[in-house]
Amino acid sequence: MKVRAYARPLLALLFFAPAAAAGSDEPPPPVDAPPPSTPAIAQPTPTGAAGACPDGMLEVEGDYCPEVEQRCIKWENEKKFRCLEFAPTSPCKKPTSHRRFCMDTYEWPNQAGATPVVMKSWYEAKAACAGAGKRLCTDGEWTLACEGAERRPYPYGYKRDATACNIDHDHVLPDEKALSSPDPKKRDAEVKRLWRGEASGTRPRCVSPFGVHDMTGNVDEWVVNEKGRPHQSALKGGYWSRVRGRCRPITDGHDEFFVYYQIGFRCCSDVPGAASATP
16 A cells, blocks of 8 residues: 655634534435535645645545454444454455545544634535546545555554544533524534634544545544445444544445535545546
């Protein structure tokens, strides 16, 4: 597997967007295009390209395995809800697929020290990546970049560690009315109250074998669901609360219009000049 790091793009500011209206009778737009009302997302200032991937991106290459066994050997308590330590991952149970692609080093806006952008729908995230000459990562790409050749449960190893990545904060009950308010001041104030995220790159040990930062915890990340059902959209990585926070799990129950206070994204792209292996 190859690991290549490049310079970081310039800072982009955090901002929030209104939540999509619920109960609309309008048919959804095609998945290949964002809805007409999608507001533009500010793009990080490009700084040129170097090596195989554009600046601020890392080259990831390896064999993605669609199914492995990750056996827990130490549970947090008798309820067996959260595993604290896993045994070494089993050999792959299904045929692998070779992947080679570029991935943003950090969550959008892909800048060390910047606050990850949240409250954006899958359509908005997709449009933002396209505007930067990139695309959303697929869930298989995301998993490979997170777990590496060993197919680790966590990017940093086999033991859950709340000091490595930003995870396991106590849940704060959201005010759903405030989050969906048409008043941006009320909405943003509620996001600020709920926020337990950290600036990108804050935790130097929250790094995958490929050098990608903050893949588990901090904020959830939109990806393209390779299965395409029940939605084209899916979430990977978990966020700062006491949730999955691992490389393998996927949340696929939210549609492409969904926005929430802890959902962000990062971008991927094909390696320039290379044939795409992305499904």
